[in-house]
Amino acid sequence: KAGVTQTPRYLIKTRGQQVTLSCSPISGHRSVSWYQQTPGQGLQFLFEYFSETQRNKGNFPGRFSGRQFSNSRSEMNVSTLELGDSALYLCASSFTMDNSPLHFGNGTRLTVT
């Protein structure tokens, strides 16, 4: 069974640009979550989607957004990039909405210059 797939693996962008990251969950998993990992703040929750609806949102500015498609694939978008957005962005999928362990992809390493 294929794991969570994230594309691209690496990305370099300039301040002010926008970026879209993609995530394909494990087959059969309907919940997709996004996390930001930085050396200073660790792993921080961004948002969670289930059945194409955002169910939970972390404490991030509105520049961070996401969506989920009918096939459970998800994208997240960051607009007006700032240097501080440089991080590893991790996508995780789980089978159900509640109390279901998360399985992570290998992430997209975003560098903002």
Add this chain to the structure above:
Amino acid sequence: GQQLNQSPQSMFIQEGEDVSMNCTSSSIFNTWLWYKQDPGEGPVLLIALYKAGELTSNGRLTAQFGITRKDSFLNISASIPSDVGIYFCAGQLGHAGNMLTFGGGTRLMVKP
């Protein structure tokens, strides 16, 4: 943002030694999970704990869900070089979503 208190931050041990790390929280969680992250990869789920007091093993790994639901520990017995990595605990409330709150991580280094 909120993080769980995970200790120790790092450990440098001899191959064959046992390892213990723990996580505490001021809040109650309904599920505790332990992950391992290798460089350049995402966290991999090691053990999931669903019930207060539960003790679960996965090979050389043993984890327990604290009786107060505010803490958990992970033990690794007879460590080997491939145990090197960063171990994260995570708490999950489990209702209205799967959101995880993570500990700061324990970096494990094993000397052959």
